[in-house]
Amino acid sequence: MMALPEKIIKPAVRRDILRVLKRAQRLIVNHKHRQLMELSDHTVHNASLFQDRDSVSVAVIIYSIAKLMERCGKPFPYCNDINVIVAAAERTLRSDQVPEFRDRIKALFKFIGDVDKSFKMYIDAVMDKAQIKKGSMLHERGISVARAATVLGIGQWELLSYIGKTQLHDRQAQPSNVETRLSFARTLFSNHK
Numbered sequence: 001m002m003a004l005p006e007k008i009i010k011p012a013v014r015r016d017i018l019r020v021l022k023r024a025q026r027l028i029v030n031h032k033h034r035q036l037m038e039l040s041d042h043t044v045h046n047a048s049l050f051q052d053r054d055s056v057s058v059a060v061i062i063y064s065i066a067k068l069m070e071r072c073g074k075p076f077p078y079c080n081d082i083n084v085i086v087a088a089a090e091r092t093l094r095s096d097q098v099p100e101f102r103d104r105i106k107a108l109f110k111f112i113g114d115v116d117k118s119f120k121m122y123i124d125a126v127m128d129k130a131q132i133k134k135g136s137m138l139h140e141r142g143i144s145v146a147r148a149a150t151v152l153g154i155g156q157w158e159l160l161s162y163i164g165k166t167q168l169h170d171r172q173a174q175p176s177n178v179e180t181r182l183s184f185a186r187t188l189f190s191n192h193k
Contacts, residue, residue, distance in 0.1 A: 007098045009054055014093060016043070017058050021090040024062055025083050031074050036066035041137065053153075054102070059134050061108050068112060078115060085111060135159040 009017070020043050027036045043059035069076050089104035131154050138148035139159070149156040 009093070009098055009101075010052065013052055013055055017054060018090060018093055020058055020062070021086055021093070024065070025086050025090070028065065028069070028076070028079055028083050028086070031069060031076050031079075033066040033069040036062055036069065040066065040134075054105075056131075056134060057102075057105050060131055061105060061112075063134075064109075064112050068115065078111075081111065082108065132158055132162045136163050139163060 020039055023039055024036060027033075027039065040059045040063040043055050043062070065082060068078070072078070085104055085108050089101055089108070092098075092100040092104055135145075135148040135154055136159065139145055145156055145159055145163070149159050
């Protein structure tokens with residue numbers, strides 16, 4: 001499969017990101033941070049299918065906005081500023097101005113990081129956590145740890161550490177009854193007499 005040039009976003013990904021950005025604007029205005037988190041999770045689906053950076057970036061930025069809203073409480077003081085940038089990102093992507101769209105997404109990351117100097121460390125931690133969480137979700141959907149880390153631009157060890165703390169590996173294993181586990185344990189110890 002041939003890689004697309006940097007100035008192109010696959011049509012299905014573009015349509016989904018446009019829907020996400022439109023919905024995000026309504027949720028931000030109505031201070032619905034939980035629904036924003038769910039919306040962020042939705043964009044991971046495209047990232048797992050297409051393994052594209054744009055879907056991942058949008059998922060992370062929406063998650064970060066949701067965490068900022070949760071932390072700031074109501075009324076959300078940055079609602080208008082963030083919505084102006086989100087609307088500009090939507091507008092540029094709708095007009096197929098991909099480099100400009102990506103610049104708007106970068107501007108959102110910068111705005112969130114610059115909101116409050118004493119808050120910057122929290123935002124950095126949220127963004128890091130969001131990327132690692134999204135990597136875990138990609139892995140859960142069948143993407144290798146190495147590929148998920150590459151798509152997100154994070155370290156494999158960070159991602160493996162997070163996955164190890166979750167119950168993801170437990171959910172993937174087929175449950176077995178006590179007799180089966182006991183029988184297996186006996187075979188292990190019977191070889192070491």
